[in-house]
Amino acid sequence: MRIAYVVHQDPRGRFGGAEIYARHLAVAAARQGHETLVLTSAAPGSGTRDESSDGVGYHLMDTAPPRPRCFSFRASFDDPRAFALATQRLQDFRPEHLHVHHFLLGSARLAIWAATRRIPATATVHDYWAFCHRITWQLPGGADCPGPLGGWRCRGCGHPAYNRWPGLLLQPAHILGFLYRNSLLRQAYTAMSGVFCPSRAVLEAHRVNGFAHAKLIHRPYGLPAAEKLPPFKPGTPLRVGYLGRLAPEKGIELLLDAARQRASIHLSIFGAGDPDYTAALRDRADLARVDFAGSFAHETLRDVWRRIDVLAVPSVWRENQPLVALEAAQAGIPVLAADRGGLAELPELCGAVLVRPNSAAAWAEALAGLAERPAEWHRLRDGLRFERRIEDDVTAHLNAGATP
The missing domain is CATH 3.40.50.2000 (Glycogen Phosphorylase B;)
Structure with a gap:
């Protein structure tokens, strides 16, 4: 056809x-x-x-x-x-x-x-x-x-x-x-x-x-079908990843503030956006705990997964269903997402965990909890699932x- x-x-x-x-x-x-x-x-x-x-x-x-x-x-x-x-x-x-x-x-x-x-x-x-x-x-x-x-x-x-x-x-x-x-x-x-x-x-x-x-x-x-990453242990500090556009509606500031509050979190931001907005994010970040990693070719996504322990999706808009969250779950990377819009459907779809939206304190608590209790991180990883083709x-x- x-x-x-x-x-x-x-x-x-x-x-x-x-x-x-x-x-x-x-x-x-x-x-x-x-x-x-x-x-x-x-x-x-x-x-x-x-x-x-x-x-x-x-x-x-x-x-x-x-x-x-x-x-x-x-x-x-x-x-x-x-x-x-x-x-x-x-x-x-x-x-x-x-x-x-x-x-x-x-x-x-x-x-x-x-x-x-x-x-x-x-x-x-x-x-x-x-x-x-x-x-x-x-x-x-x-x-x-x-x-x-x-x-x-x-x-x-x-x-x-x-x-x-x-x-x-x-x-x-x-x-x-x-x-x-x-x-x-x-x-x-x-x-x-x-x-x-x-x-x-x-x-x-x-x-x-x-x-x-x-x-x-x-x-x-x-x-498309993809293999799960081999078993691995979370890093110390916990390696948190954000992948996507750098834009106000994505809620990146919440992660920057969470990383500033908890020493057990290290944040890597993959993506690009408006230069002025990106500069404002850099000014807000504690660069000792935040890495601006830039964009990457989608073909190298598996290499990016190896650099993080958990994917964070902190969107403040009523997001649809971010493909990156499903790709992370498919690869065996635990996913934390804001309890908002289509993101609220991710637990039943792939085993993600929801976080109270628009709250840096809630993100700090959720991420630090995984960093301080590795058994909880392993439980989340074991519960991941995504089989839709x-x-x-x-x-x-x-x-x-x-x-x-």
Whole structure:
């Protein structure tokens, strides 16, 4: 079968969970004998082109030159250039199934285009972008958003220039832009044969925020098979790892403060982010107990696991289901996660332990407890489990597409 995948950034070498999962899925489909094509964005000015790796074809779409600011918002979800490039390539490829990971930097009209041509289409939602252009479903100050209300509430989260004089004169057009975005994305996801939600929290969030008519399906992520690390003893001090983007919603400050409070903890931070924010984290950290290790290629993940005793996921936003937590459990690395959003489902899924959210003291207590009681660390490691396979996800998506 010919399967086309849509993802916002080239998943080869990317650090984000959505991109990593997209690559896993395409490679798994190719190994099952399907002809696969990934449509994704190219670096501006690098040219639209076809490439291939691991048996998967990649169509990289260059939509340069950059748009004026007044048009960049629409281009984030309904880019006419991306739509034209994608549909032209799809007409040549003649897909028998379309699976969408993200419409960001592309066009949500692709799902409607597929429906009019009776091409079965499915999607995996990795975050809240379908109803929140900020992705995190948070207000600018970090508080939880009550919901878009069809797009009416979103104007306060748009570009600040529209919320002060003289930009207020253009606010009616600003509001119409959010209403159009919300309406188009609802149409796109409703046109699909199945919208897969890795966590119940994300499914419910979409259901109550305008996507109740879409065919929402709860299905946690699968992963490629991987061996568990050989038995090992935790270090002294306990080697705590954070892996992911360096961003305020990730709650990294909680771990920095926890490491400052307890000498039995040493924190390694793997990832990158905004330079100013990263500098602020460094200023806050006790560098005798914190190591900023930078980014790494996903192919070297097993080497990273050997450098830590426990993975910490302290997110302060309503996270979906971080792929890294499942990968850690699969490798035999105990996982501690904030009791919030989809993270609250990790204990039943992989044996993770929950920590009270937004509390550095709670993180210090939980991590120091493992450092001071190695038997508890071994108990957590022995209780880890994760057996869901990416190959089964390919089959589930195709089966949903085959269902009228």
